[in-house]
Amino acid sequence: MTGTALITGATGFIGGALTRRLLADGWTAHAILRPDSVLDIEHPALTAHRLNSAAEIAPVVNETRPDCVFHLASLFLAEHQPSQINALVESNVTFGVHLAEAAASAGVAAFINTGTAWQHFEQRPYEPTNLYAATKQAFEDILRYYHSAHGLPCVTLRLYDTYGVGDKRRKLMQILIDTAQSGAVIEMSPGDQIVDLSHVDDIVSAFLLAAQRTRESQTPLWESFLLSGERYSVKALVEVVAQALDKPIAASFGGRPYRAREVMEPIAATEQLPGWTRQTDIRSYLRQTGD
Numbered sequence: 001m002t003g004t005a006l007i008t009g010a011t012g013f014i015g016g017a018l019t020r021r022l023l024a025d026g027w028t029a030h031a032i033l034r035p036d037s038v039l040d041i042e043h044p045a046l047t048a049h050r051l052n053s054a055a056e057i058a059p060v061v062n063e064t065r066p067d068c069v070f071h072l073a074s075l076f077l078a079e080h081q082p083s084q085i086n087a088l089v090e091s092n093v094t095f096g097v098h099l100a101e102a103a104a105s106a107g108v109a110a111f112i113n114t115g116t117a118w119q120h121f122e123q124r125p126y127e128p129t130n131l132y133a134a135t136k137q138a139f140e141d142i143l144r145y146y147h148s149a150h151g152l153p154c155v156t157l158r159l160y161d162t163y164g165v166g167d168k169r170r171k172l173m174q175i176l177i178d179t180a181q182s183g184a185v186i187e188m189s190p191g192d193q194i195v196d197l198s199h200v201d202d203i204v205s206a207f208l209l210a211a212q213r214t215r216e217s218q219t220p221l222w223e224s225f226l227l228s229g230e231r232y233s234v235k236a237l238v239e240v241v242a243q244a245l246d247k248p249i250a251a252s253f254g255g256r257p258y259r260a261r262e263v264m265e266p267i268a269a270t271e272q273l274p275g276w277t278r279q280t281d282i283r284s285y286l287r288q289t290g291d
Contacts, residue, residue: 001215005022006032006070006108008031008073019041020041054094061105071114080131080132096113097139100143114156114159123266129263153217153221156223161198163198164200164285173282187252189259190254191234193263206276213273227272227276230281
């Protein structure tokens, strides 16, 4: 299935991977960007739209008439400062509301939203781990209005942690790989918390599957799914990375404390996206990385 896609977050790790996959599969893609964003993807079927404010979204949606909107843009802050509140709300709520308003008005066939497993602190149906997670839930609640009142078909994919080639974020997997290769000592938490990790290609496949599922539905969908991958304690993951790369990792467990409201065990994904299966496992990925 192909068509015209409108993507937010195309300069990010997952959004960039999704954009490349859409283009490779024959889609026409439009990326909404900030004026100063750097998009390192060039393709004749890709158009970048640089906007100064969220209020400029509607003309872009009306002009491009996308079949699917993939909303991945967000501001992630594990712990925020008071000075960052406005930016969190603007990025994670206000921007999305303008996008949903425009999508509903244009009759978009699929709105694929991105949530976070951090909306489920202590494995509860809803309990935000931090303000970032609260803003993600706030936008989902608003999105529900556009589904209910305007028939906007919506699927939200709630993500745990991700990894893959070209990840420039300072996420756990890449930190461990870099530490193994450098031989440096790394101070870590006590390491008993469980992490859930999926390869970026598997996550991209889930977004495409969700879009297909939404477009093929006879009625406007309202669904959400947690995309769970492999689970390890941080201590166990350090061993897995060290063994796969055949390089020791000098981890000083307990060298720093757990963060406030540390997620010790993520919520279980009791219902996976139908038809989605994990194709890449961590050990295979690490072996390829080390070759």
